[in-house]
Amino acid sequence: MGSLGSVRRSRRAQLALTAVLLAALTGCSEPGEEIYLEPKTDIVPSYDTAVAATLTIATGKDQHEPWVEGDPGSCEGFEAAVACAVAERLGYKRSELAWTTISFDAGLDPGTAQEKGWDFALQRYSITAQRRAVVDFSTPYYSTAKGVLTYMGSPADGATSIEQLKQVRFGVQQGTTSAQVVREVIQPDTTITVFDNSEALTEALSNQEIEALVVDLPQAVYLANSGAVLGGVVVGQLSPSSGAKRENLAIVLPKDSPLTSAVSAAVTDMSRDGTLDELANAWLADYLDAPVLG
Numbered sequence: 001m002g003s004l005g006s007v008r009r010s011r012r013a014q015l016a017l018t019a020v021l022l023a024a025l026t027g028c029s030e031p032g033e034e035i036y037l038e039p040k041t042d043i044v045p046s047y048d049t050a051v052a053a054t055l056t057i058a059t060g061k062d063q064h065e066p067w068v069e070g071d072p073g074s075c076e077g078f079e080a081a082v083a084c085a086v087a088e089r090l091g092y093k094r095s096e097l098a099w100t101t102i103s104f105d106a107g108l109d110p111g112t113a114q115e116k117g118w119d120f121a122l123q124r125y126s127i128t129a130q131r132r133a134v135v136d137f138s139t140p141y142y143s144t145a146k147g148v149l150t151y152m153g154s155p156a157d158g159a160t161s162i163e164q165l166k167q168v169r170f171g172v173q174q175g176t177t178s179a180q181v182v183r184e185v186i187q188p189d190t191t192i193t194v195f196d197n198s199e200a201l202t203e204a205l206s207n208q209e210i211e212a213l214v215v216d217l218p219q220a221v222y223l224a225n226s227g228a229v230l231g232g233v234v235v236g237q238l239s240p241s242s243g244a245k246r247e248n249l250a251i252v253l254p255k256d257s258p259l260t261s262a263v264s265a266a267v268t269d270m271s272r273d274g275t276l277d278e279l280a281n282a283w284l285a286d287y288l289d290a291p292v293l294g
Helices: 022-026 078-089 177-186 198-206 217-226 260-272 275-283
Strands: 004-007 050-052 055-060 097-102 135-137 142-144 146-151 170-173 193-195 212-216 232-238 247-249 252-254
Touching (some): 055 078, 193 198, 198 212, 212 217
Parallel strands (some): 170 212
Antiparallel strands (some): 142 247, 146 212
16 A cells, blocks of 8 residues: 555545444444444535555455456456445546455454555455454445355255254354354254365365355355356355344455545445445346245
């Protein structure tokens, strides 16, 4: 991330039309609790802050469609498109964007903006109380259900209820809300295997070392349809009534970042004018079809 330089206020008039109750981002909630911030109209975010001439955006090392397609600088894929749209509303041209890749855990590691080396990150981060203690979150840009993925012929294949999944051997990625859902909602009777990253988790399912995993629904559909998991089958999606609340994905920023207010205002603006719906329809519509597990 470059040194502080030019002051960007070209979008202040548009951003002032939005309202973001940032105090709600530091309120109390239980880990994994659904958080959705309704746009307000009586609070004007401050954008009187100097920012670097180059905006550095971080994405995941193993990002793929429908989230990021190819080079994120092309703005192809849902999260890449969201990042580019936010940057544009902050006054940045594409030529003024820099991209870097980080691990999932690195985005949630506390530290100053200078230490992190990026301005904001998108990697399907959902808001939890523990995470909000060490990083800033923007207003949510998408709400997603959790999906259960398995392979053809596994004990999970054909399950129609959570009860039928209790004897299934699940794998989870450490530090994720999906791991929490497996432990607290599905509550399998078998040992849960923990993996350091999503690549190792996916490979374990493909090699049938585990029998199922839980990820965001669009991710589950992609892994099944792309062949990333051999013989992959989406068992279904977990309903809120099961205790697996829909999770709101948000942009992560370093704690107390001077950009938090402006980024949140931009996301809220995109929600109000329909931009987020348009991007979701363009990139995620084909990844949401799965039966609900009772």
